[in-house]
Amino acid sequence: MNNKTFLNAPELHIVIVAFSLHFVWELIQTPLYECFRDMHYYTVVLLIIRASLGDVLISLAAFWSASVAVRSRFWILDKGKKGLWVFLGMGMLITVVFEELATGPLNLWEYTNAMPILPILGTGLAPVAQWIILPLLQLWFVRRQLLGGSISGY
Template identity: 65%
Template sequence: MSHHSGGGTVINKHAALNAPELHIAIFAFLLHFVWELMQLPLFAGFDDVHYFTVILHCTKATGGDVLISLAAFWSASVVARSRFWFVAVQPPALIIFLASGLLITIVFELLATGPLQRWEYAKAMPLLPFIEVGLSAVAQWIVLPLVQLWFVRRQVLGGWQRS
């Protein structure tokens, strides 16, 4: 639905609902929240924590994941010169999307487990050699962004995509 504003321009009332950033944020939240809950045993200090505290912790972590996802999306959009680059995926934009999310995550993991002491890994967490970053955090930023883009693309296209 569109209507005319006083200045004669046409305004789409649903523009915000059609913004790709909204879909990026929604699917990032849904996917990363589940991942955060599932990977919790790989982090130390949560054995005897009340479930509500765990939910709050995972919600905060997921909020960070949403911000990382949006930053990665905007980086890819700059490279592609379009916020709709995911509709007909352009390899350079996809690479930037994945690489920027991975880079931000690795830097934050190094800071959080190092000088900031925000969390520590449990013995069960497999670590990447040399950089000692949790494999789960790295896998999260390879697997979930690809699934997220698939969902966002389907949402934006209204489910009518050719396979």
């Protein structure tokens, strides 16, 4: 794979944009999780980095699921919505299942009283909102990058 091919790979842009967006979101939502209350600043930053890398993996899994569904790694450039819905749906499914496991049987973290809980899912509103808002922003940025900074024609 040459440099130009590597730089045009949608996965590269997914990773960079996903990490950037999710890092900021994860940092902002720390008051909604009990585990961050009495932690040292550097420990919090390391956990935020780890969470953001997990978000990148979810983004890649959702991206590849959409790529398989539409049979193209460049579905972000298409006007069809199938890739978008698969991407959003897979990201949301992984997030809800992981949040349920993490706050339930795995006991990895718990929400503070400030976290609104969705009644049907039992999941916090922040992680669900994260996987509605950020993937849409992510796709917009990635599409723009793949088109060379232009968003005309869409």
